[in-house]
Amino acid sequence: MTDFQTLRGMVDILPSETERWQRIETLARNHFSLAGIDEIRTPLLEGTELFKRGIGEGTDVVGKEMYCFVDRGDRSCTLRPEGTASVVRSVIQNGLLSQGPQRLWYGGPMFRYERPQAGRQRQFHQLGVEFFGLSSARSDAELISVAWDFLKDIGLNGLTLQLNSLGTLEDRIHYRIKLVSFLEEFTELLDENSKKQLIKNPLRILDSKNNDVQKLLDKAPTIGDSLSKESKERFCQLQQILKRLEIPFVINQKLVRGLDYYCQTAFEITSDQLGAQATVCGGGRYDDLVEQLGGPPTPSIGFAIGMERLIILLSEKTFDSNIPNVYLVNKGKEAELEALFLARNLRAANIKVELDNSGSSFGKQFKRANKSKASWAIVIGDEEIINGEIKIKSLDKLSNKKDELVFNMSDMQNIIQFVKPFDH
RNA sequence: GCGGGCGUCGCCAAGUGGUUAAGGCAGCGGCUUGUGGCGCCGCUAUUCGGGGGUUCGAAUCCCCUCGCUCGCCCCA
Structure with missing residues (x-):
């Protein structure tokens, strides 16, 4: 523990x-x-x-x-x-x-x-x-x-x-008198707790969960009659x-x-x-x-x-909490920096981004990307840095694994447009 | 405050006195040094909520304690 x-x-x-x-x-x-x-x-x-x-x-x-x-x-x-x-x-x-x-x-x-x-x-x-x-x-x-x-x-x-x-307050005082005088005739039918309440706060006997007490109360005067x-x-x-x-x-x-x-x-x-x-x-x-x-x-x-x-x-109804739009797969010294930069830009455009900071293999990162349920994976590695580009892949179950789109890294507007969820 | 049930890994659990405490999920790593969903392999509890006792031997039995849970009381 x-x-x-x-x-x-x-x-x-x-x-x-x-x-x-x-x-x-x-x-x-x-x-x-x-x-x-x-x-x-x-x-x-x-x-x-x-x-x-x-x-x-x-x-x-x-x-x-x-x-x-x-x-x-x-x-x-x-x-x-x-x-x-x-x-x-x-x-x-x-x-x-x-x-x-x-x-x-x-x-x-x-x-x-x-x-x-x-x-x-x-x-x-x-x-x-x-x-x-x-x-x-x-x-x-x-x-x-x-x-x-x-x-x-x-x-x-x-x-x-x-x-x-x-x-x-007066109504209640009247009722209280009626109720007490009724219950006092049957004190032997009351449970311990109700007996105490009879002195302290008799009205509260009304919502007792004791069945015998409830049976007795069915015959008791009601508050409605005292109003x-x-x-x-x-x-x-x-x-x-x-x-x-x-x-x-x-x-x-x-x-x-x-x-x-x-x-x-x-x-x-x-x-x-x-x-x-x-x-x-x-x-x-x-x-x-x-x-x-x-x-x-x-x-x-x-x-x-x-x-x-x-x-x-x-609690039966489940909510998918915090699913990102984009999972950012990245590896390599420069790429990791670039990825953080990109993440900030996307976030500034109201896009939920999960940035993988593990530095582990692309395979591993993709596995996590899948698990995150994100719609898109954006990939930045050494290759992309050299070409000044990023790759976007759909993580949709039905999509072809091989399909990926290449964007120019500086083309932020298009990247944002592409990855942005539809407004509803 | 009073009664009943329960407490084994992050989660779900098997085990009810005898050598190293199953299994599943999740996690991490590998198969696959730059590409996911499947699969396979490995790792992850010296310890059974905590403390004491009984015993050659306890997660398993006893006592105490803490917590959870259900009900009473009461209330949202």
């Missing part, structure tokens, strides 16, 4: 995979940009208190999953476990909210000290969008549509949009807009989500191909968070997408 390896739950993204990442990133950038959403970048490190206040002291994320340390100035610092709190902080600190509604996206690594498993790492990557200062059901639908269209566009199938409304008239109307409205947009969804009254700040709309996009960690995208409305963190009252909604989970779903 090697002396050094990545820390547990930390993963290298290797050259064979970066193409996939870049595709997703590019596509995301396009989607967001078309929707008038601008990028924001915030530090990976924030004061610990931001996350405690923002995400909620009672949550698992804050309670046991944060990477914290004390710096040389005795400040408690934390690697961000999610993006929303940082973005909210930034938007307040920089006064962006006084410039009208903000539509922002962010991306990058997040850190959570959890036990790794399929689709879960300690350093993972999220892509998120936040809308600030927009309160209508229409803005909820727009945000959801951005996520949905993006995921569809990368070619994912088997996705389900799950939708719920958590109502206002105020306004909340109900709002939720109805959202559903109607989504129908009009032809975005299919499923109502899941047990969808609560783990972070404290959600209210009204909560949603998740799940995949049937991911095992236990099925959520590809999760989000919801958080109308009180900005104020809670010291900003002006600002209705807000956002979502986050787990990049690694997208990568898993995309």
